[in-house]
Amino acid sequence: MRVLVSSAGTRGDVQPVLALAVQVRGLGHEVRLCVPPNFLDWVGGHGFDAVPMGVPMRAPRPGAAPVPVPDLITDQFDTLDTAVKGCDVVLGANAHQYAARSIAEREGVPYVNALYAPVALPSPEHAPPPAPGQAWEPGSRAGNERRWSDTRAAWNARALERVNHNRARLGLAGIDDVLRHNLTDRPWLAADATLGPAPATPGMDVTQTGAWLLPDPDPLPPPLQAFLDGGDPPVYVGFGSMPMPPDTGRILIDAARAAGRRVVLSQGWAELGPVDDGADCIAVGDVNQQALFPRVAVAVHHGGAGTTVAAARAGVPQVVVPIFSDQFYWAARVATLGIGTSVPPGVLSTGTLAAALHEALLPAVEERAGATAWEVSTDGAAVAARLLVAAAG
Numbered sequence: 001m002r003v004l005v006s007s008a009g010t011r012g013d014v015q016p017v018l019a020l021a022v023q024v025r026g027l028g029h030e031v032r033l034c035v036p037p038n039f040l041d042w043v044g045g046h047g048f049d050a051v052p053m054g055v056p057m058r059a060p061r062p063g064a065a066p067v068p069v070p071d072l073i074t075d076q077f078d079t080l081d082t083a084v085k086g087c088d089v090v091l092g093a094n095a096h097q098y099a100a101r102s103i104a105e106r107e108g109v110p111y112v113n114a115l116y117a118p119v120a121l122p123s124p125e126h127a128p129p130p131a132p133g134q135a136w137e138p139g140s141r142a143g144n145e146r147r148w149s150d151t152r153a154a155w156n157a158r159a160l161e162r163v164n165h166n167r168a169r170l171g172l173a174g175i176d177d178v179l180r181h182n183l184t185d186r187p188w189l190a191a192d193a194t195l196g197p198a199p200a201t202p203g204m205d206v207t208q209t210g211a212w213l214l215p216d217p218d219p220l221p222p223p224l225q226a227f228l229d230g231g232d233p234p235v236y237v238g239f240g241s242m243p244m245p246p247d248t249g250r251i252l253i254d255a256a257r258a259a260g261r262r263v264v265l266s267q268g269w270a271e272l273g274p275v276d277d278g279a280d281c282i283a284v285g286d287v288n289q290q291a292l293f294p295r296v297a298v299a300v301h302h303g304g305a306g307t308t309v310a311a312a313r314a315g316v317p318q319v320v321v322p323i324f325s326d327q328f329y330w331a332a333r334v335a336t337l338g339i340g341t342s343v344p345p346g347v348l349s350t351g352t353l354a355a356a357l358h359e360a361l362l363p364a365v366e367e368r369a370g371a372t373a374w375e376v377s378t379d380g381a382a383v384a385a386r387l388l389v390a391a392a393g
Contacts, residue, residue: 136328210380238266303327
């Protein structure tokens, strides 16, 4: 059997499907992945057939000329139309899979859409993820339903014409609801049930598999290992692929120092760096969070689904500084579970972050974070792999 997996987005979108691919291969089947071009080497390095789709997902360089963005919807149709040959089942990861279901429909093979956060599922229990620059606010049931209706209208305004144009090229009938079409009536939720339980989804049959986690055997770099061994557990601060203001590094380091802690500063796409040559701070690039997080006192991060579950598995308290989309949901869940707190991005300062660190370091929070670690499932990718093989018949 051969599986086609389509993923669009940053590393946080691609890494879970790579974890799934590893498990499917372990069951004796082939996997072909369509991913943004800058992840080809990484995916190929794990031994998978990788096809470029879309544009590179990376931080723009200061002063670089704008890169022309093609019609990414049509690009998905064109790429998957070729990649699907010989495949027996198609899986698309996240809601922005405009072509995968149509390609599977044309080929007459099963299709599965998988989501990484409960807030991506239309539900009266929560508002939809906010647009960039907007915060996520809980609402009433009626208010949430109204906001989901507005969200569906926005998706249609943005994409319906192009999706139907490309479906017509395939000889398929038009659709009238892009979001619902992309999600399907039977989506999978690739999120841990303790951290992100599935909400009520009228008209949908949701299968929650657990989070798709990719084991990382890489050791920590020797300088980082020496830093960790040289004192008390530090504070980890990092925002992954999120853009951050230039003064963010100063705020993060000063806040950790105010809390009496050393700092491991993850540079990320914002290219954060030390503000002085103090021995209490070390800057790192991409490192193995599975090895690092058990060694830190607190993890300060943006609230990506992968980072949130990695910190929860390590039993480390969290301070979430959400920037957009599902990050606000994960910040709320961290607070609800009592395993940390959050700082809204608009009020991030040395003072607010230092106060959040003091709260996260309370014994009750540390105890709850440690207990929650035992509740987090680690076999979500294996569960999903078995279901995917079964779906292919």
